[in-house]
Amino acid sequence: MKNVTKEGRFGIHGGQYIPETLMNAVNELTKAYEFYKNDPEFQKELSDLFNNYANRPSLLYYAEKMTKDLGGAKIYLKREDLNHTGAHKINNVLGQALLAKKMGKTRLIAETGAGQHGVATATAAALMGMECVVFMGEEDTKRQALNVYRMRLLGATVIPVTTGTKTLKDAVSEAMREWTTRVEDTHYCLGSVMGPHPFPTIVRDFQAVISKEIKEQMLEKEGRLPDVVMACVGGGSNAIGSFYHFIDDKEVQLIGCEAAGRGIDTFETAATVNTGKLGIFHGMKSYFCQDEYGQIAPVYSISAGLDYPGVGPEHAHLHDIGRASYVPVTDDEAVNAFEYLSRTEGIIPAIESSHAIAHAMKIAPTMDKDKIIVVTVSGRGDKDCAAIARYRGEDIHE
Amino acid sequence: MSNIYKAFENGKAFIPFITCGDPDTDTTYNAVLEAVKNGADLIELGIPFSDPTAEGPVIQGANIRALAGGITTDKVFDLVRKIRKEVTIPLVFMTYANVVFSYGSERFIKTCSEIGIDGLIIPDIPYEEKEEFEPFCAQYDVDLISMIAPTSEDRIAMIAKEAKGFIYVVSSMGVTGMRSGITTDLNSVIGKIRENTDVPCAIGFGISNPSQAKDMSKLADGVIVGSAIVKLLEQYGTDAPSKIGSFIGEMKDAIR
Numbered sequence: 001m002k003n004v005t006k007e008g009r010f011g012i013h014g015g016q017y018i019p020e021t022l023m024n025a026v027n028e029l030t031k032a033y034e035f036y037k038n039d040p041e042f043q044k045e046l047s048d049l050f051n052n053y054a055n056r057p058s059l060l061y062y063a064e065k066m067t068k069d070l071g072g073a074k075i076y077l078k079r080e081d082l083n084h085t086g087a088h089k090i091n092n093v094l095g096q097a098l099l100a101k102k103m104g105k106t107r108l109i110a111e112t113g114a115g116q117h118g119v120a121t122a123t124a125a126a127l128m129g130m131e132c133v134v135f136m137g138e139e140d141t142k143r144q145a146l147n148v149y150r151m152r153l154l155g156a157t158v159i160p161v162t163t164g165t166k167t168l169k170d171a172v173s174e175a176m177r178e179w180t181t182r183v184e185d186t187h188y189c190l191g192s193v194m195g196p197h198p199f200p201t202i203v204r205d206f207q208a209v210i211s212k213e214i215k216e217q218m219l220e221k222e223g224r225l226p227d228v229v230m231a232c233v234g235g236g237s238n239a240i241g242s243f244y245h246f247i248d249d250k251e252v253q254l255i256g257c258e259a260a261g262r263g264i265d266t267f268e269t270a271a272t273v274n275t276g277k278l279g280i281f282h283g284m285k286s287y288f289c290q291d292e293y294g295q296i297a298p299v300y301s302i303s304a305g306l307d308y309p310g311v312g313p314e315h316a317h318l319h320d321i322g323r324a325s326y327v328p329v330t331d332d333e334a335v336n337a338f339e340y341l342s343r344t345e346g347i348i349p350a351i352e353s354s355h356a357i358a359h360a361m362k363i364a365p366t367m368d369k370d371k372i373i374v375v376t377v378s379g380r381g382d383k384d385c386a387a388i389a390r391y392r393g394e395d396i397h398e
Numbered sequence: 399m400s401n402i403y404k405a406f407e408n409g410k411a412f413i414p415f416i417t418c419g420d421p422d423t424d425t426t427y428n429a430v431l432e433a434v435k436n437g438a439d440l441i442e443l444g445i446p447f448s449d450p451t452a453e454g455p456v457i458q459g460a461n462i463r464a465l466a467g468g469i470t471t472d473k474v475f476d477l478v479r480k481i482r483k484e485v486t487i488p489l490v491f492m493t494y495a496n497v498v499f500s501y502g503s504e505r506f507i508k509t510c511s512e513i514g515i516d517g518l519i520i521p522d523i524p525y526e527e528k529e530e531f532e533p534f535c536a537q538y539d540v541d542l543i544s545m546i547a548p549t550s551e552d553r554i555a556m557i558a559k560e561a562k563g564f565i566y567v568v569s570s571m572g573v574t575g576m577r578s579g580i581t582t583d584l585n586s587v588i589g590k591i592r593e594n595t596d597v598p599c600a601i602g603f604g605i606s607n608p609s610q611a612k613d614m615s616k617l618a619d620g621v622i623v624g625s626a627i628v629k630l631l632e633q634y635g636t637d638a639p640s641k642i643g644s645f646i647g648e649m650k651d652a653i654r
Contacts, residue, residue: 017495017522019452020557021547021568163458164449173451180452181572183549280495280522280530281449293471294500295448 008197013313087379095206100187115147117191192235196283207241260328411620419469432643437650454575577604608652
């Protein structure tokens with residue numbers, strides 16, 4: 001086989017494995033993005049949205065109590081939970097919605113797992129006067145009923161997806177189907193660093209503001225780079241955003257925390273890098289949880305946002321070359337971390353972000369006190385309170 | 399060169415699609431035999447995939463039923479071996495990239511060649527990614543079928559020039575499934591294809607009755623019908639083959 005290196009590849013991963021019907025739409029998107037990413041006017045408008053609408057830059061907060069309690073490395077939290085709409089998702093969505101608007105599109109469609117990306121997309125659509133349709137697995141509409149209401153309140157139509165496992169992967173499939181039906185006026189606002197080229201690159205570039213800020217803030221506070229940067233990984237957008245500007249700084253260790261569900265030795269897991277194998281799905285070559293015949297596995301995690309059988313192609317590549325490591329974190333560990341950060345720092349993290357907090361709790365005590373860890377808190381945990389209460393056997397109604 | 403050209407030697411070709419293993423392989427076997435008996439010129443055999451992103455609800459349902467019934471790629475290969483004892487018309491597989499890739503691309507395509515599969519239709523492999531499978535297809539004489547969509551426009555020449563077997567012309571935007579009307583200007587799409595290749599064109603997506611088939615056959619060399627046949631399997635299960643046979647008879651008569 002020829003070893004073809006093409007646009008939109010991260011090592012062997014990535015590519016454009018999509019129906020012919022969508023090819024001109026993604027080509028048009030690639031062309032538009034290539035133009036606007038270098039357009040000072042576009043960048044100015046985006047910065048303005050980030051700073052005056054989304055509440056950027058987000059804080060880099062020294063978690064002193066947590067640091068002292070764990071007794072090892074110094075822990076900083078990158079507070080993406082303080083963004084407007086409560087998660088990192090808004091960074092990508094404002095970028096894509098602005099791009100779509102410049103391209104003359106009037107309608108945004110999106111998939112959502114936990115509902116954070118759906119809420120962010122509905123928010124951007126409301127702000128920019130665009131129509132918005134969000135596909136959400138029926139199972140997730142139950143787990144995240146409050147977010148369904150928020151999307152409707154913002155003027156979006158939420159379509160519960162009843163195919164397959166009725167979770168995030170099915171929502172992605174359904175949004176892709178919808179896009180093939182209507183490309184003329186519609187932009188598919190993909191929520192993570194996944195799917196066909198150019199999405200993994202576009203979403204990464206919009207999320208890279210996270211690591212750009214971490215770097216500046218860390219140099220200001222500590223006068224040096226951190227030793228470890230870690231974030232949770234589903235598709236991997238907050239993680240790649242947290243890693244991106246550190247990739248060339250080899251001394252900074254990058255750790256992605258995957259959802260192990262009930263454990264990587266069970267079938268009830270969503271830890272793709274740890275348990276999946278190379279495959280082609282949802283427009284990209286990457287690692288996927290699948291059976292021996294390539295049927296995509298019905299993955300599981302307590303977190304709807306990490307409950308996805310694949311991982312973004314750039315993460316797959318960072319794993320291959322050993323630049324980043326990917327560790328599994330179970331439901332139990334994540335729930336403990338959710339409760340721990342709430343009690344210790346007065347910060348309720350999203351159950352997704354709690355996976356990264358959990359791993360920080362594991363490694364910080366093993367590190368010297370002069371070491372520095374940055375953990376990205378990708379979102380706030382209000383949306384998860386009812387589900388975690390149920391996990392603990394307490395039946396509360398939202 | 400595969401045998402696909404033979405499907406287009408006797409007037410307009412009728413190409414039915416059947417999902418393997420829906421609801422079981424015996425039913426697929428019987429349906430294929432009925433299809434051949436009633437005038438099918440080439441058969442598209444679907445290998446089920448858990449997440450068929452190019453399919454509408456009818457074929458999605460068939461994939462779910464077949465996988466629930468325990469179908470696997472190896473069982474589909476066995477089914478084709480059995481079919482090949484009785485059937486000589488060209489057969490192609492329609493499946494998704496991960497089904498081929500996960501089996502080992504070369505191993506999959508070599509097996510296709512050994513059991514008498516003439517071509518592969520993979521909706522998530524566009525022109526830009528065909529390098530993934532094309533070298534093995536060329537090596538083992540299995541045609542990788544190219545698709546052209548209503549949105550292809552300036553891509554038509556590039557795709558048509560390298561097309562093999564036949565060209566699958568997607569009639570409408572969206573996913574597979576029955577439609578009341580087809581509004582794409584297929585005449586101009588097929589005109590552009592003809593300027594670039596002599597490979598036959600078959601139109602698929604949304605064709606479900608004899609009058610639509612007749613209209614489409616005036617424009618192209620063949621018509622492909624999937625959801626309308628799968629719908630019969632959904633309704634009649636193991637009793638579907640004879641119903642599929644008479645449906646195909648009517649459709650073939652309409653395009654003769």
